[in-house]
Structures are given as structure tokens and as C-alpha cells.
Amino acid sequence: MNEVIKLINNHRSLRKFSEEKLSQEEIENLVGAAQSASTSSYVQAYSIIGVTDEEKKKQLREISTQSYVEHNGHLFVFVVDFYRNNELAKKFDQSISYDKTENLIVGVVDASLAAQNMAIAAESMGLGMCYIGSLRNDVNKVKEILDLPEATFPLFGMVVGHPTTKGSQKERLPFKEIYHENTYQRMEQVESIIEEYDQSVSEYYKERTNGQRDDKWSEQVVKTLMKKQRLDVDSFLKSQGFLGQ
Amino acid sequence: MNEVIKLINNHRSLRKFSEEKLSQEEIENLVGAAQSASTSSYVQAYSIIGVTDEEKKKQLREISTQSYVEHNGHLFVFVVDFYRNNELAKKFDQSISYDKTENLIVGVVDASLAAQNMAIAAESMGLGMCYIGSLRNDVNKVKEILDLPEATFPLFGMVVGHPTTKGSQKERLPFKEIYHENTYQRMEQVESIIEEYDQSVSEYYKERTNGQRDDKWSEQVVKTLMKKQRLDVDSFLKSQGFLGQ
Structure with missing residues (x-):
């Protein structure tokens, strides 16, 4: 097993970081690594928003309920993004389709592949990271805070910072x-x-x-998935132009 | 820039491989790396199907229209999977929700993060890889070929093999x-x-x-996104229990 696979297998989500900020060079390296991932038909249907504004971080923390979102680490928000492509189409007097679930899936996959590249790049730099799916607790509010246009969807956040803990790993399915x-x-x-x-x-x-x-894994995931949550994601997606009929 | 980031940045999709097969150890290392990715609330809502059966590979190639799907490389199919969790819920006389777009997104993200880990692991081993989103050209047929149960969705394939070409890279957005x-x-x-x-x-x-x-990037992506394609993905997802009202 080579060193890269050892690094990948050693992944753990970290939620505590020191006050030391990421440098501009580190941010550019992380985003560059993210962008190197495959993208469906070259569409690059995502954007990454770095949130450094303290007030905005506080508001996003309130949505996610995770205190570390506010207090430390660099906060990246991964956004499914057809706005860019749609604006370009207008320049050619054309219109593109992004209103089917297929289109949404293309954007979600593009953004996720990019994010996972960033996660591994961060860990290779000795940084720690954690995904924040809980930004989807209130997607309308996230849209407002980041001033997202139509044809976009805030998929998840990721905090990246200098770790102060080691974290632990949860065993995966065999x-x-x-x-x-x-x-x-x-x-x-x-x-x-x-x-x-x-x-x-x-x-x-x-x-x-x-x-x-x-508690056992089975019990835990069944309990998690029994909860109906984020029921406004569907209507938000429709209001952004996704999931049309 | 460290060696891992150089590896990530050097990614290129490869479509030609030698006849040399992956060993069982290589397959287990690749799947292990995939599983080390973060998973939303520990649900692990995906499965990976390795396709080695020649007849099935031929049928999947016909769907994707890419000849390399049939002829060489190990073919992995990444499947969004709530069937497993749903069956476990039944054992507890419970039922889980996976019928909202939010649930589908959880599975698509889980599968994509895992797949990107596999992609990097493959390249770190000197193997080449390529995503095959075109399996979604006929999801009903893929379901039939792989005998997928309800609550699953074949998201994309990935071929991994011993490269015989170097490939090239397309510049990403600035x-x-x-x-x-x-x-x-x-x-x-x-x-x-x-x-x-x-x-x-x-x-x-x-x-x-x-x-x-x-041709310019703008023109190319607008042309790609003007095409309405894979219009049966929505109805397939509904028939599998996703995207309910």
C-alpha cells in the first residue's frame, strides 16, 4: 500500500483548529486541486465560495448548528452552479436545460468530486477538514447570505484548518x-x-x-434515516430553476 | 506543492489500457480507499459493483457507447444505495425516508466522494481511470443488467486499468x-x-x-447543455422510490 493510499485511508473528520489562518497560497493550492477532478463533459458546473466575513460565518454557523463553522478554520462552500453556463448561453441567444434531475446530478457530482480532491489535498498538507452537509438545513438562508443567483444550489460546506486534535475513525462496512x-x-x-x-x-x-x-451501526443509520428533514430542499431547488416538470 | 497535490493536479482521464487485469489486492485497495471518504451521518448510502462478466460488459458498453467500457480495464459501477438501509429498517419494523431530493443528494454525494478517492488511489498506483457518466443513457437497462433492487440508482461507472497512453489535460476555469x-x-x-x-x-x-x-469553452458547454438528454432519469428515479411527492 503506497503513501497516498495510506493518507487516504487515514482520513478523519476534524472539527477543531488553531487560530492560524490559511495563506492565499494554500487556498489557491486547495482550489487548484479541487479543479483538477474530472468534470462531466467539461461543464465545470460548480463554484466554491470562501467565507471569511465574520458576520456571515456566524450566520452560517446558526444554520448548521456546528460551532466550529464560525470559530475557526477556513470555510469553503461548494455550490452547484449552472448560472455561469446559463449566462454564457444568453450571450449566444441560446438557453440551456438544467431543469431535470439529470442536470442537478451532473452538478452535484462535479462539486463532490472537486470537494473530495480538496479534502485529500488538505490532509496531504497536514491540514484537517470536515464536510458540513448541515448547511442544507436552511438553503434559502444560505442563498441570502452568499447572494446566490438563480440556477445555483449550496451543496455543502467544508472547513479546513490547522488541527489541534487527532480525531478518530469510524470503521466502514466490510x-x-x-x-x-x-x-x-x-x-x-x-x-x-x-x-x-x-x-x-x-x-x-x-x-x-x-x-x-x-449502539450498532444498523440501529444508528435507521434512526438517522427515519427522520424527515430538510423538507424545503425540494421547493428551494424548484425556485432556483431545478427539478422542473 | 507536495507530491500528493502534484499527483492530483496531474490527473487525466485515460480510456486505453493493456490486457493486464487488476489483482484482487488492487481491487481491495481501491475499494478500501473509496470507503475511507466521508459519508453523510455514517449512512454509507452507496455500493460498488465490479463488472467482470464479458456479456454484461458488452451490454454496458452498448449503453455508454464507449468501446473501452467493454474491451479493457476493470469496470466499477457506483450505485446510490438506500436498499441496504431500507432492509435494515424493516428488521426493526421501521421505514426510512429516501423519497426526497435531499435523500437522493446524500446518496449521490456519498458515492461521488468515494469514487474520487478511488480515482486518486488508482492514479497513485500508476493505474489510469475514466468516469463513465454515460451509463445513465439507459438506467433501466443498467438496473436489469446488474439486477439492482428498489431504492438504488446507478450513478456512473469508472474504468481502471494499466495505461498504454499518456492522455492530455484540459485547462480548467481560472x-x-x-x-x-x-x-x-x-x-x-x-x-x-x-x-x-x-x-x-x-x-x-x-x-x-x-x-x-x-472552439471556445463557452461555446462548447453551451452546446452540450442545450441538448436535452437522459429524460428518463426522472421517471426511473421515481420508479425506484426516489423523488416522491
Whole structure:
């Protein structure tokens, strides 16, 4: 296993950083790495907004409810972006389609590939990072704070900074569960693998909390996914010109 | 700039590979790297299907229209996957929600972050890779070929193999165009940057084709996005239980 794969496998989400800011060179290196990712048909359907304004960071923290969003680290917001392409089309007296779920998916994939490149670049520089999906708790407000135009969608944030903690890793599903060969394997084929995994995750929590917590992965994700949340994302997307009929 | 960032920045999509197959160890390293990416609330809402069956590869090539999908490289298909979580919920006599665009986005982001980790891992091993978004040309057929259950969506493929060509890179949008500070910058603020970029892309094509081709980035993406394509993705997603009302 080479050094790059070791770095990738050593990923952990960090939420505490020192006060030391990123330099302009670091920011440009991170954004450059993000941009080097593949992009569907060269459309580059995303933008990255760096938020340094203290008042804006405070407002975004209130949306995400995560205090570290406000207090330290450089905050990048990844935005699905068809506004740029749409404005260019107007110059040619044309109009483009971005109103199908297919188009939205192209933008979400483009932005995500770019973000993951940035995540690895950050960790390779000795920096720590964490995704902030919880910016989607109030996408209308994020639009207002960042003055986003139509045909854009704030997908997630990422904080990047100089770490002050080591963080920990959560074990992933076993290879045999995530990787299928030629045909999708149904639940009855993998049930025992998930049971073993549940045991292993449960032991991790017990150890980390001195026996206070021992929930299994299955229980935890079912609880998470039972919650109906961010129900305004659909109507927001429609108001931005996505998901038309 | 460190070695990892140089590797990331040196990315190029490769479509020709030797006949040499990936070893089981290589496949496990690639999937392990993919799984190390962040996952929204630990849900791990994706699966990866490795396609080695020649008949299935042929059928998938017919969908994507890209001959290299059939002929060489290891073909991974990244699938947005709430089936696993949904089956687990049934065991607890519960049901989960995955019928909002928000849920679909969680799965698309999870799968994309994992895939980009795999892409970098592959390149770090001296392998080449290329995304295959064109599997979405016929998602119903992909479902049939891979026997996908409800609550899943085939997002894209990725071929990985031993390269026989060097490939080339397409210049990305300038830093000042993709990166905004605190507030989204409208078209009138960046028009001249895009014009310069268009010139630069145009020169690249001229050089590569001995003057035969000189189209600008703007024209190219507008043409791409004017096409209405993959119009059945919406109805497929609905039939799989996504995008409910």
C-alpha cells in the first residue's frame, strides 16, 4: 500500500483548529486541486465560495448548528452552479436545460468530486477538514447570505484548518458488503456480514465511551434515516430553476 | 506543492489500457480507499459493483457507447444505495425516508466522494481511470443488467486499468472564476476572465488538431447543455422510490 493510499485511508473528520489562518497560497493550492477532478463533459458546473466575513460565518454557523463553522478554520462552500453556463448561453441567444434531475446530478457530482480532491489535498498538507452537509438545513438562508443567483444550489460546506486534535475513525462496512460482483447481492446474502460489522461498531463505541454507549451501526443509520428533514430542499431547488416538470 | 497535490493536479482521464487485469489486492485497495471518504451521518448510502462478466460488459458498453467500457480495464459501477438501509429498517419494523431530493443528494454525494478517492488511489498506483457518466443513457437497462433492487440508482461507472497512453489535460476555469469571496460574483464581474480563458482553450484545441478545431469553452458547454438528454432519469428515479411527492 503506497503513501497516498495510506493518507487516504487515514482520513478523519476534524472539527477543531488553531487560530492560524490559511495563506492565499494554500487556498489557491486547495482550489487548484479541487479543479483538477474530472468534470462531466467539461461543464465545470460548480463554484466554491470562501467565507471569511465574520458576520456571515456566524450566520452560517446558526444554520448548521456546528460551532466550529464560525470559530475557526477556513470555510469553503461548494455550490452547484449552472448560472455561469446559463449566462454564457444568453450571450449566444441560446438557453440551456438544467431543469431535470439529470442536470442537478451532473452538478452535484462535479462539486463532490472537486470537494473530495480538496479534502485529500488538505490532509496531504497536514491540514484537517470536515464536510458540513448541515448547511442544507436552511438553503434559502444560505442563498441570502452568499447572494446566490438563480440556477445555483449550496451543496455543502467544508472547513479546513490547522488541527489541534487527532480525531478518530469510524470503521466502514466490510469490503464484501460494499463491493458486489457482476450482480447486486440482496440482503439475505449479506445479513451475517452486517451482523458482524454491527458487533464491531458497537465495541468501538463501548470502548470510546467507557461502556456508556454501545449502539450498532444498523440501529444508528435507521434512526438517522427515519427522520424527515430538510423538507424545503425540494421547493428551494424548484425556485432556483431545478427539478422542473 | 507536495507530491500528493502534484499527483492530483496531474490527473487525466485515460480510456486505453493493456490486457493486464487488476489483482484482487488492487481491487481491495481501491475499494478500501473509496470507503475511507466521508459519508453523510455514517449512512454509507452507496455500493460498488465490479463488472467482470464479458456479456454484461458488452451490454454496458452498448449503453455508454464507449468501446473501452467493454474491451479493457476493470469496470466499477457506483450505485446510490438506500436498499441496504431500507432492509435494515424493516428488521426493526421501521421505514426510512429516501423519497426526497435531499435523500437522493446524500446518496449521490456519498458515492461521488468515494469514487474520487478511488480515482486518486488508482492514479497513485500508476493505474489510469475514466468516469463513465454515460451509463445513465439507459438506467433501466443498467438496473436489469446488474439486477439492482428498489431504492438504488446507478450513478456512473469508472474504468481502471494499466495505461498504454499518456492522455492530455484540459485547462480548467481560472481560480478567480471558480473561487468567490464571501459573495457570489455575477457574470458582469468575471466576463473578461472567461474571455481570456476561452482564448486559451481555443489555442489548446488548435494546437492539438493542427488548426482543425478551435472552439471556445463557452461555446462548447453551451452546446452540450442545450441538448436535452437522459429524460428518463426522472421517471426511473421515481420508479425506484426516489423523488416522491
